[in-house]
Amino acid sequence: MPLAQAQGLPPATTGDITPEPVREGIDLTINGERFRHTGDPLMPLLWYLRDVLRLTGTKVGGAHGEGGYDLVLVGGKAVSAIKRPMAELAGARVVTVEGLASADGSLHPLQQAFIDEDAIGCGYCTAGWLIAGIDLLTRKPKPSDDDIDKLPNRCRCGCQTRVRRAIKRAAGASA
């Protein structure tokens, strides 16, 4: 049975509509949704997220990812989105700050801990801290102060002590 008929749709007229050819591109999953990038394969993931998808939670950092403002999870690991060209991301599973909460709106324990510890200044660096912190908690569910010391993020508002408390709070919550 033709597909359209099986779905209860009227049969497609033939001849007067040429189906668009399948567009070549890079397939990847972002926050659980599937996307195909058909533009320049060298475009960094950061600009794909921000300019193409308008997912602007991932922020602009240094040219080489300095500051950690542009971190995202790729395959569960924190990576700098400016340093990842789309060409390297075929089949990748990307999670941005927008994808950290569950579909029902319940927050990741670290997101909740950031709220509870008021670990937010201007908030521009917060997404990067969350991604780096979740990467750390995944690798080390009970991180030490030395582990937290190694986070690459920078903050000018001085949230570091509150971020440290938030990570420890989240580690306790998920125990």
Next chain:
Amino acid sequence: MSGVIGLSRRRFLQVLAGTAGALVVGIGESYADVPIPPAMLGDDFGELGPYVRIDRDGNVLIGARDPDTGTGTATALPRIIAEELDADWTRVSVIPLGLGVQARDGKPVWTYGHQRSGTGDSIPAAWADLRQAGALARWLITQAAARRLGVAADRLRCEAGVVITPDGRRFPYGSLVEAASKIDPPNAPLPLKAPQRYTLVGRPAGDVDARRIVTGQTRYAIDAHYADALVAVLTQCPWADGSLASIETAPALAIKGVVKVVPIRPEADVPPGQTAIAPAVAVLAENTWAALRGLAELKLEWKPAANSAAEDSGKIEAQAIALLDTDSAPTTRVRDDGDLAAAGRKAVRRIEATYVQPWLAHATPEPMNCLVRLDKDQATLVVPTQAPQQAWAVVQRLTGLAPEKIAIEVPRVGGGYGRRLDHDYVAEAVMLAKAVDKPVRLMWTHEQGLAHDFYRSGTVHKIKAIVGRKRQVIAWDQRMASASALTGRGVAADRLWSSEVGANQLPAGLVANYRSDWYGLASAMPRGPFRGEPHVSNAFAVESFIDEIAHTLREDPLTTRLRLLGEARQIPLAGGGMLDIGRLLNVLKLVTDRIEWKNWLHNVNGMGLACWHIDGAYVAHAVEAAMHGDKLEIVRVVCAVDVGRVINPMGLGGQVAGATLDALSNALNPAITFKDGQVQQQGFKDYPLASMAQLPNDVEVILAPNDRAPTGASFLAMPSAAPALANAVFRASAVRVRRLPLMKELLRLL
């Protein structure tokens, strides 16, 4: 129904019925149209600057007029209104108001009054006028309840969004607002709540944007876009006053998506901050990636101007040190109390030291950016700014539009620190939008932000003190050299010192023979406002030097400080106000008690102290530091502040801890240097902010609240942090750091 209460000469509290029977109270201007955020009204009330809207379902919407750069005003200002309203905070939503401007006789009139962030005056200004908006809304609702129930209004009370009758019946505000909006307001300002009845002010509240921030939903200006806007990136001339020698655009224009290449020149005779810092060439493209690729393909040659080509931060510093060693006349004698020469005849000890601090950059997390749409008779902008009214002035000058035809939206700002009091990037975006006749989203890179900033000037302090009998400091002779942040900004030559040194800073008023001289340095490097200045650089020199006096006298630095401060008393400040020594002694006692200062001599780690005051607010830091070989560990940091009444202790605690860490970070590593007129720091690698590992694991914050009117606190905790650390480092390592950045100097001297 509309009514007004006079609030100041020009501004009035107004009451209107909003859509669907909502009650709207705001500050308005009686003469002209006011653009109103649609979210606030949803209808056509044209003469109101709204602050609070109460809907029939009981939801409350409060507008925050000052930009929030992370200083907590988006939370604190609405809580001031909600307190007087007796609102249920869980039903309150907050929206940023954007710029409120209207025209009278062609001149701008600021609808919302004060709209500025990061200069420490948001809370004091709000305390002076915003409480009335909340009080009026509550009064109207109470009147409505009284009329409906036939009960005298003064027998009703309000609590968390409910009017309660003497017999315990409860009427939600939402059920009363429609009637309330039809009541004429009184002609005089209403009495305000007694502080003992406060339920919101003084209680902790998390940031109103917190949930949106941790889920990535908060939109900053850099996240805003119009579908038809071009993305603009640019590259600037390495010399601020240089010029473009040659340009080849063909390779850039060949990149797919690149639309146009546009050179920008700073306008002649326009003050710094209101036009481009340096000549630049912008690449405009359909997306950021194309624009950046185009930028990389530009072939440019720049040439320096005679002025800047020889600029060298090392030479400027050497000249400043030499200058302060001579007896040449200062640019300005800022203060001269008593008789230094006479004091010299009573000298028992003479102490002298020189402190050198580097040039600094703002290093804002959110890069400079601006989204602008210019239509024939209307400009619409989204700007990350600390001062929307000043951004407006730049747009108005460049477009010539009528005052009310310029709309500026100010979303949450990714850090300001004084950088966004200047609007060169707004000027650039407007120039580009004019050049391409399309909306433009301009974005600088972080690296450009470092290399093209309105810097904090490097400073040199030379301080001499005379100690007389009984270990009293009887004379203080301070010389400071810096390049004024106010040069070229229309400030009279005899006021250029005012951005560099405080006439009332410690120990002015405490030492009978006190002199403060300022020596202006010439430099072509752009300078501008910087968070916490001039307090931060002066506190480092002064509070380090007091520690040096203690060491010379072989005594506990706390003893030296207490002798210098003397009895609790009020000391008149130059220009008005009082220095309350009792409050300063109190914060000092709070930190020394907490850190157990009595062990200072015997603690294996070094302990250091410092204190400061800014405009009626008081701060002290105690720091414990340890050296492990050449590694510095900041073991403990305790900070106590007295800001008068505390609006939001959680927000204030965060500000105090944050400002402390920011000050430590600025002191530990970074420095801007320039050679042959070019800034040498090109990225975060060259301008390192402190890592987690370098900073203390905790900042112990002690708030000393009281009933005095609230003062600003956004940078109060900066000045005493670095000197307390340097003083602790001295006890831990025997190395006296008189030059910043601290780590570089410490490693040099160890």
